[in-house]
Amino acid sequence: MLPGVFPVHRPRRLRRTAALRALVRETAVGPGDLIWPLFFSANVDEPREVPTMPGVVQLPVSAAGRVAREAADLGLGGVILFGLPQSKDARGASACDPEGPVPRAVRAMKEAAPGLVVVTDVCVDEYTDHGHCGVLRQARDGSLEVDNDATLEVLAEAALCYARAGADVVAPSDMMDGRIGAVREALDDDGFADTAILSYAVKYASAFYGPFRDAADCAPKFGDRTGYQMDPANAREALREAELDAEEGADMLMVKPGLPYLDIVALLRQEFDLPLGVYNVSGEYAMVKAAARAGMLDERRVVLELLTSLRRAGADFILTYHAPDAARWL
Numbered sequence: 001m002l003p004g005v006f007p008v009h010r011p012r013r014l015r016r017t018a019a020l021r022a023l024v025r026e027t028a029v030g031p032g033d034l035i036w037p038l039f040f041s042a043n044v045d046e047p048r049e050v051p052t053m054p055g056v057v058q059l060p061v062s063a064a065g066r067v068a069r070e071a072a073d074l075g076l077g078g079v080i081l082f083g084l085p086q087s088k089d090a091r092g093a094s095a096c097d098p099e100g101p102v103p104r105a106v107r108a109m110k111e112a113a114p115g116l117v118v119v120t121d122v123c124v125d126e127y128t129d130h131g132h133c134g135v136l137r138q139a140r141d142g143s144l145e146v147d148n149d150a151t152l153e154v155l156a157e158a159a160l161c162y163a164r165a166g167a168d169v170v171a172p173s174d175m176m177d178g179r180i181g182a183v184r185e186a187l188d189d190d191g192f193a194d195t196a197i198l199s200y201a202v203k204y205a206s207a208f209y210g211p212f213r214d215a216a217d218c219a220p221k222f223g224d225r226t227g228y229q230m231d232p233a234n235a236r237e238a239l240r241e242a243e244l245d246a247e248e249g250a251d252m253l254m255v256k257p258g259l260p261y262l263d264i265v266a267l268l269r270q271e272f273d274l275p276l277g278v279y280n281v282s283g284e285y286a287m288v289k290a291a292a293r294a295g296m297l298d299e300r301r302v303v304l305e306l307l308t309s310l311r312r313a314g315a316d317f318i319l320t321y322h323a324p325d326a327a328r329w330l
């Protein structure tokens with residue numbers, strides 16, 4: 001027996017009662033750490049269920065005020081809005097329409113719950129007829145590819161449109177190079193120096209986004225997103241992406257997806273002092289829902305455990321479809 005180890009040290013002493021466990025608990029999750037993703041559609045009059053995401057709906061803009069008050073009453077940290085527009089084109093111009101579903105929902109939410117933090121996703125994939133996150137051009141071999149620099153313009157325009165509607169934070173999720181700088185400049189030039197940028201700095205090309213593409217109607221019509229989203233095999237590249245976005249003026253960083261990338265969350269937490277978010281994405285949500293519905297696991301315990309793990313890995317806040325349920329349970 002090693003001297004000074006067992007039986008002197010017995011870690012179980014501090015696990016003996018709920019009160020002792022609470023006293024020494026290292027990580028807390030509260031409703032204020034959660035951001036609720038919402039889908040506003042110009043094409044529905046009633047909430048419409050998303051079949052692959054039980055409990056998630058596409059909302060009509062008329063529901064925005066009610067949902068804002070609900071989020072505020074639950075004490076959530078904020079909401080992040082996605083839009084399904086009436087019309088799509090090659091450039092994604094409807095992302096910049098001040099009468100589009102997102103700007104209209106932002107205005108209604110800020111009116112109904114002025115204290116609620118309203119974030120808008122900034123990306124054109126919901127607004128392009130081809131479903132890619134940018135403007136296309138012909139590559140040298142004749143195939144189509146996303147034109148990075150041409151896309152920056154439409155992203156900056158969309159971000160400005162959401163800032164004008166009253167968004168507190170804009171969150172570019174497109175993974176174009178240079179977009180944080182382009183968005184910052186457009187905001188500053190138009191008098192929106194106080195609008196914050198949450199960068200989806202480290203976004204992997206993930207199969208876990210599958211259900212989201214149903215919810216937001218944004219699956220690419222050809223090819224995939226591996227030409228702009230990151231390779232799941234890369235960790236050093238995450239540092240580089242985050243560093244560039246921080247230099248360009250990101251106020252907050254995000255890692256996406258969440259659970260399969262806890263190592264990346266921990267890495268960024270160690271290397272950066274900006275607030276750090278993580279996106280517990282649609283596929284992670286759908287897996288829990290499906291297993292719970294099949295009676296295979298206890299949804300409530302699993303959700304609270306996975307939210308805790310995302311916080312423990314180093315995330316300050318979590319974007320999650322579980323937000324309203326979790327807030328009620330916490």
Ligand code: PBG
Nearest residue numbers: 123125173208209212281282283
């Ligand atoms: C792009 C965007 C996506 C998600 C958030 N923003 C989809 C994608 O990159 O294909 C996915 C979120 C989720 O899966 O929950 N606008």
